[in-house]
Amino acid sequence: MAIVRGADPLDLTLSGKPEEASRPLGSRLRRWLPIWIGACMAVGMVVMAAAAPLIAPVSPSAQFGDAVLKGPGALDRHWLGTDEFGRDVLSRIIWGARVSLEVGLASVLFAFAVGVPMGILAGVRGGRVETLIMRCADMLMAFPTLLLALIIVTALGGSLINEMVAIGIALTPNFVRLSRSLALTIREQDYIMAARALGSGQIRVMARHVFPNALYALVVVATLYIATAIRTEASLSFLGLGIPPPTPSWGNILSDGRQYIKCCPWITTFSGLAIMLAVLAFNVVGDALRDLLDPRLRGE
Amino acid sequence: MLQYAMRRLLVAVPMLLGAMSIVFFAMRVLPGDPCVAMMGDQATTSALADCTKNLGLHRPLAVQYVDYLWRSVRFDFGNSLRQGYPVSEYIARMFPHTFVLVMASAVVAALVGVPIGILSALKRRNPLVDYPLRIFALLGLSMPVFWLGILLLIVFSLHLDIFPLIGGGDLDGAMAMIRSGEVFTYPRDFLALVGDVLHHLTLPALALGFTLAATVSRLSRSAMLEVISQDYIRTARAKGQGERVVVYKHALRNMMVPLLTIIGIFVAIALTGTVLTETVFTRPGLGKMLVDAIGARDYPLAQGAITVFTMTIIAVNLLVDVLYAVVDPRITYR
Numbered sequence: 193m194a195i196v197r198g199a200d201p202l203d204l205t206l207s208g209k210p211e212e213a214s215r216p217l218g219s220r221l222r223r224w225l226p227i228w229i230g231a232c233m234a235v236g237m238v239v240m241a242a243a244a245p246l247i248a249p250v251s252p253s254a255q256f257g258d259a260v261l262k263g264p265g266a267l268d269r270h271w272l273g274t275d276e277f278g279r280d281v282l283s284r285i286i287w288g289a290r291v292s293l294e295v296g297l298a299s300v301l302f303a304f305a306v307g308v309p310m311g312i313l314a315g316v317r318g319g320r321v322e323t324l325i326m327r328c329a330d331m332l333m334a335f336p337t338l339l340l341a342l343i344i345v346t347a348l349g350g351s352l353i354n355e356m357v358a359i360g361i362a363l364t365p366n367f368v369r370l371s372r373s374l375a376l377t378i379r380e381q382d383y384i385m386a387a388r389a390l391g392s393g394q395i396r397v398m399a400r401h402v403f404p405n406a407l408y409a410l411v412v413v414a415t416l417y418i419a420t421a422i423r424t425e426a427s428l429s430f431l432g433l434g435i436p437p438p439t440p441s442w443g444n445i446l447s448d449g450r451q452y453i454k455c456c457p458w459i460t461t462f463s464g465l466a467i468m469l470a471v472l473a474f475n476v477v478g479d480a481l482r483d484l485l486d487p488r489l490r491g492e
Numbered sequence: 493m494l495q496y497a498m499r500r501l502l503v504a505v506p507m508l509l510g511a512m513s514i515v516f517f518a519m520r521v522l523p524g525d526p527c528v529a530m531m532g533d534q535a536t537t538s539a540l541a542d543c544t545k546n547l548g549l550h551r552p553l554a555v556q557y558v559d560y561l562w563r564s565v566r567f568d569f570g571n572s573l574r575q576g577y578p579v580s581e582y583i584a585r586m587f588p589h590t591f592v593l594v595m596a597s598a599v600v601a602a603l604v605g606v607p608i609g610i611l612s613a614l615k616r617r618n619p620l621v622d623y624p625l626r627i628f629a630l631l632g633l634s635m636p637v638f639w640l641g642i643l644l645l646i647v648f649s650l651h652l653d654i655f656p657l658i659g660g661g662d663l664d665g666a667m668a669m670i671r672s673g674e675v676f677t678y679p680r681d682f683l684a685l686v687g688d689v690l691h692h693l694t695l696p697a698l699a700l701g702f703t704l705a706a707t708v709s710r711l712s713r714s715a716m717l718e719v720i721s722q723d724y725i726r727t728a729r730a731k732g733q734g735e736r737v738v739v740y741k742h743a744l745r746n747m748m749v750p751l752l753t754i755i756g757i758f759v760a761i762a763l764t765g766t767v768l769t770e771t772v773f774t775r776p777g778l779g780k781m782l783v784d785a786i787g788a789r790d791y792p793l794a795q796g797a798i799t800v801f802t803m804t805i806i807a808v809n810l811l812v813d814v815l816y817a818v819v820d821p822r823i824t825y826r
Contacts, residue, residue: 331510334806336764343798346786347518423636427768430638431783450642450772457646464639472634479630 227484230476237470241289248283252440255279261456273458275449281459284440285466291429291441292470295355296422300414302360307367308410312398314368315375326372329365337362341424345433355434359421370413374406381405412485416478419471426467442467497814504810509561511802516560519795520553569796574788579796582781587800588667589660590777593700593769594762596693600701601758605708612709613716614739625709632706637765641699641772648695658774661685661692696773700765707761708754715750719743748819756812760805 240247249269256270256278264273264281272282314325332340337359344358378384379402387401428434429443437444442463449459527543528535535543544550547570548559563569569579608625615621649657666685669675675682719725720743728742767779774780778797785793 327506327510331507331514334507334511334802335514336760336805338764338767339798339801342767342782342786343515343518346794419634423634426636427638430636430768431771432787446639446642453642453646454650460639460642461646464636464642467636467639468631468634471636472630475630475634 224480226476226480230473230478230480233469233473234477237289237473238293240286241293244287244290248280248286250280250283252279252284252287253438254283261452263456264458272462273456275445275456275459276452281445281462284445285442285463288440288442288445288463288466289470291352291435291439292422292425292467294352295359295425296418296470296474298356299359299363299421299425300417302356303363303367303417304410304414306360307364308371308403308406309398311368311371312375312402312406315372316379316394316398316402322372325368329368332361332365333369335362337420338424338427341428342431342433345428350428350433350436352435355425355428358428359424362424363417363421366413366417367410371406371410374409375402378402378405409485412478412481415474415481419474419478422474423467423471442470496817500810500813504806508803508806511806512561512564512799513557515795515798515802516557519791520556564799569799570792572785572793573790574793579792582793583778583796583800585664586776586778586781588663589775590763590766590770590779592663592689592693593696593766593775593777594759596697597700597704597762597765597769598758600697601704601708601762604702605705606712608705609709609712610716610744613713613720616717629706629709629713632703633710635703636768637699637703638768638772640703641696641769644695644699645773655695656692659692660775660777661689663689692775696769696775699772700762700769704758704762704765708758711750711754711757712747715747715754716743718750719746722746749816752812752815752819756809759808763801763805 249271256274258278259270259274260278261276262270262274262278264271270280270282272280272285274280275284310325310329314322335343340362341355341358344361345354348354348358375398384397384401387397392400425434425441426443426446429441430447432444432447434443435441437448445463446460446467449456449463453460527540527547527549531539531543548556551559567580567583569583571578572582608628612622612625612629645657648655662685666682666689669678669682669685724746725738725742728738733741763779766777767782769775770777770780771783778800782794782797782801785791785797
């Protein structure tokens with residue numbers, strides 16, 4: 193397996209440890225700094241979502257009758273102000289992170305789990321299986337992600353699980369395509385022939401040789417799709433097709449706040465900012481990782 | 493060339509068929525009976541039965557499916573459940589609004605995105621240029637269009653009061669003047685209408701255009717990088733030509749093919765973007781119609797809107813693929 197790894201074309205950029213150490217500090221910083229910044233933001237978001245009950249100042253559904261539509265700083269217990277029911281915007285945004293990240297991560301996992309095996313199967317087997325799988329993927333690709341997710345969520349009804357499934361299905365063809373094209377390159381490698389010659393069956397080749405070698409690239413792209421998934425979830429919630437109220441999600445906080453943009457712009461401003469920061473975090477990480485992997489786009 | 497175009501067209505047919513099947517079956521598994529949605533819970537059983545019969549819902553699913561496909565080909569999507577008028581009429585009325593929005597945001601996205609993408613590809617070794625541009629691209633890519641729209645509304649409509657808060661302007665009036673030929677008799681009135689439309693269009697086009705500019709700048713950056721690493725660029729440089737000549741005469745011209753790809757991708761995301769943009773700016777259009785139709789459980793209307801969206805995207809991609817072959821004669825169907 194060790195020899196096999198070294199021969200992997202996708203591995204080249206990450207395997208060069210000595211090369212990395214010999215680079216000047218500035219160059220190393222330039223490559224790794226965005227990853228660290230993005231990763232810190234992303235991890236921060238995940239921690240915020242996981243620890244929501246601990247760090248949210250008050251309950252997201254608690255209504256303060258004396259503090260309806262109060263701006264940030266107007267009362268010292270509501271840092272980001274309150275909404276039309278006197279609910280604390282900061283607490284709602286912290287709890288809303290749960291929905292966004294749960295849907296973001298789960299839908300990408302779904303798409304990965306369904307799309308990657310199909311893509312590898314298509315790439316390795318070829319023939320009719322490939323044609324069938326790729327035509328189905330093309331059909332789904334005819335719809336932009338949001339539109340497809342919107343159709344499915346309309347058909348299934350808005351709930352946490354349905355949103356995950358809808359966005360997951362909408363993202364699946366992307367993973368099918370990518371893993372197929374990776375499998376097409378990998379299956380031509382000598383180590384695949386070696387594995388075949390040693391008597392490995394097709395499934396073993398796919399699972400033990402093709403998949404591990406495609407994994408790096410797939411994970412990088414998955415990071416970028418988490419950003420897409422979070423944005424899609426926020427869009428669905430904004431259109432009123434996501435999690436039904438009173439459960440807070442960034443999209444529905446923003447959508448509810450739309451009626452009050454004249455008097456109370458903080459509701460929409462902060463919830464939108466949360467969406468942007470979360471999407472940005474995963475985009476930065478994915479982007480930087482992709483630059484590391486793909487020497488052609490690295491521009492050095 | 494012609495053979496390639498025909499083959500490409502043949503591939504598009506099953507794709508369109510498949511996409512429309514997805515729309516049909518998705519709309520059939522929707523919770524709730526369309527007749528109950530239309531007539532309310534108090535409707536009598538016989539009234540519901542009549543309604544089911546009128547809408548053709550009592551027929552076998554396969555028959556309904558073939559019927560739907562055949563009607564869709566002729567742009568007949570049935571009648572709206574709420575208002576009762578043909579869906580195609582709504583689509584015909586809303587399409588121009590969405591069309592001008594996509595076009596205007598394409599102009600914004602191209603004016604902002606293409607120069608940024610090319611600049612960041614050419615100056616990628618200069619961190620002072622590359623970093624700000626990449627940060628801009630990342631911000632644009634991460635900023636939800638509905639949020640940017642609300643921020644623009646807060647600043648330019650509510651505080652500065654320069655642009656209208658809702659509506660799409662009198663586009664119907666302007667189009668009616670073109671159709672009746674009054675454009676030539678009353679050019680002033682026509683210009684006033686166009687001005688009104690543009691006035692309503694500015695903020696939505698800016699919001700959608702800026703979020704799309706990020707995608708456009710990335711695509712044109714990688715297109716430029718791809719072109720600039722080609723052998724003929726090295727040859728041009730080796731001949732001793734200046735950087736300016738290399739970029740303008742050799743690189744930009746060869747960007748036509750990648751540029752076409754950008755247009756294909758652009759139309760797909762811009763059309764999706766209109767769903768959100770039109771909702772935020774309360775602007776008439778196909779996207780807003782779709783969202784409203786889903787909210788009102790007006791399935792024929794929603795089905796019609798989705799079908800038009802999908803048809804447009806498939807048609808544009810087909811056109812782009814055929815244009816590839818025109819621009820680059822080396823391309824053939826595999």
